[in-house]
Amino acid sequence: MVSAIFLLAVSVSTIAGFNLNHVLAQNPSNPDPTVLKGAISGHSNNGNTTEPAWIISGVYKFTDVNASSPAFNATFYMINLDGTAEHTHSIYDLKLSGDPVIDSNSNSTTYNGTTTVTLKDGPVSNIPTQISLLDDSAIAITVEGNLTNKHFGSTPIYGTQHLICVEVPDLCK
Secondary structure, three states: OHHHHHHHHHHHHEEOOEEHHHHHHHOOOOOOOOEEEEEEEEEEOOOOOOOOOEEEEEEEEEEOOOOOOOEEEEEEEEEEOOOOOOEEEEEEEEEEOOOOEEEOOOOEEEEEEEEEEEEOOEEEEEEEEEEEEEOOOEEEEEEOOHHHOOOOOOOOEEEEOOOHHHHOHHHHO
16 A cells, blocks of 8 residues: 555656656746746636636746846737637736835845736737745736726636646647
8 A cells, every 4th residue: 555655656657758856946937036937727707796707827927036127028818718708918018116025034025116018909009917926836917807897807817836848848749
């Protein structure tokens, strides 16, 4: 029984011959401490219910994170849970309003400001946006819902601070 549990643990942490625990601990997606690259990955609701309505998947790049005017760019797909209505959005042109808020207890940093968000009828500027770096592994992007007709629902857009195709390129060939 003990050897079966050990085998399962080894199998889960090893995919296609790669030890993911070793790879992810180093976070080769972000070797430069002033640049974060990661995946947008999650779902959103339709703003009227807490039930998931959309799959959200894409990438982001956050540069000069320690500067007074960092740059944030995200592009992602939104797709209905039944696979229909695929479309894309971008969030860019971050303008900070104040200094980032650092919470050493939770190891998080929150950036408040405005961004430009692409919507069906074109880009909308000056959308209040909050970007939270959660520990060393996650990100939460909260876009003001009233100015986007609650298009992204009532929850943040979540992601990781990892890109598996950067960290283990053979998995994406």
